[in-house]
Amino acid sequence: EVQLVESGGDLIQPGGSLRLSCAASGFDFNNFEMNWARQAPGKGLEWLSYISGGSNVIQYADSVKGRFTISRDNAKNSLYLQMNSLRSEDTALYYCVAGGWHYFDYWGRGTLVTVSS
Amino acid sequence: DVVMTQSPLSLPVTLGQPASISCRSSQSLVYSDGNTYLIWFQQRPGQSPRRLIYNVSKRHSGVPDRFSGSGSGTDFTLKISRVEAEDVGVYYCMQGAHWPLTFGGGTKVEIK
Numbered sequence: 001e002v003q004l005v006e007s008g009g010d011l012i013q014p015g016g017s018l019r020l021s022c023a024a025s026g027f028d029f030n031n032f033e034m035n036w037a038r039q040a041p042g043k044g045l046e047w048l049s050y051i052s053g054g055s056n057v058i059q060y061a062d063s064v065k066g067r068f069t070i071s072r073d074n075a076k077n078s079l080y081l082q083m084n085s086l087r088s089e090d091t092a093l094y095y096c097v098a099g100g101w102h103y104f105d106y107w108g109r110g111t112l113v114t115v116s117s
Numbered sequence: 118d119v120v121m122t123q124s125p126l127s128l129p130v131t132l133g134q135p136a137s138i139s140c141r142s143s144q145s146l147v148y149s150d151g152n153t154y155l156i157w158f159q160q161r162p163g164q165s166p167r168r169l170i171y172n173v174s175k176r177h178s179g180v181p182d183r184f185s186g187s188g189s190g191t192d193f194t195l196k197i198s199r200v201e202a203e204d205v206g207v208y209y210c211m212q213g214a215h216w217p218l219t220f221g222g223g224t225k226v227e228i229k
Contacts, residue, residue, distance in 0.1 A: 102172075104171075
């Protein structure tokens with residue numbers, strides 16, 4: 001069974017940094033493309049970032065480019081999102097999504113990031 | 118960026134009756150490999166999204182066959198043949214053909 005468990009969400013002040021993690025199991029993580037997406041409270045879905053299985057292809061949404069960095073550790077079956085220069089508009093539930101950018105196969109349960117002073 | 122426009126915003130339906138959701142893209146979703154990358158997700162209240170349909174019309178494993186997807190180019194439809202109580206939630210389309218990936222605004226399905 002595919003499992004994606006996000007962690008690292010917290011209450012953080014504007015301008016601060018946070019690192020999200022996603023622990024994956026139940027599939028061949030090494031060969032699976034991965035994504036991060038988010039959902040602001042009461043709002044719709046927004047794609048944030050993509051990383052290929054070998055980390056050689058990475059893409060970002062304009063809203064986070066230059067502030068967020070996606071990475072993965074295939075030996076640990078883990079995906080990460082380093083978030084810097086956080087803003088109030090980054091407040092959202094952050095989801096780890098397994099699957100290529102054409103497919104978006106599986107979603108985790110999300111981890112909540114609240115940016116507020 | 119490709120704009121995904123869903124309609125209606127809200128869809129009250131009677132149990133056992135059909136339902137249909139439209140999704141239109143501002144550009145063709147036919148990729149250079151010839152495939153059309155349009156995905157439908159269901160988000161039940163309090164849950165994370167789950168994929169229902171990919172490549173316009175292919176059902177994700179375990180998805181009931183009352184859900185079907187159709188369309189081509191820029192015009193797509195998700196149909197529920199007979200709505201059940203467990204189908205309540207918000208439905209999103211997403212395009213996986215162009216960077217950045219973009220979602221529709223969502224359609225809330227509720228029981229009358």
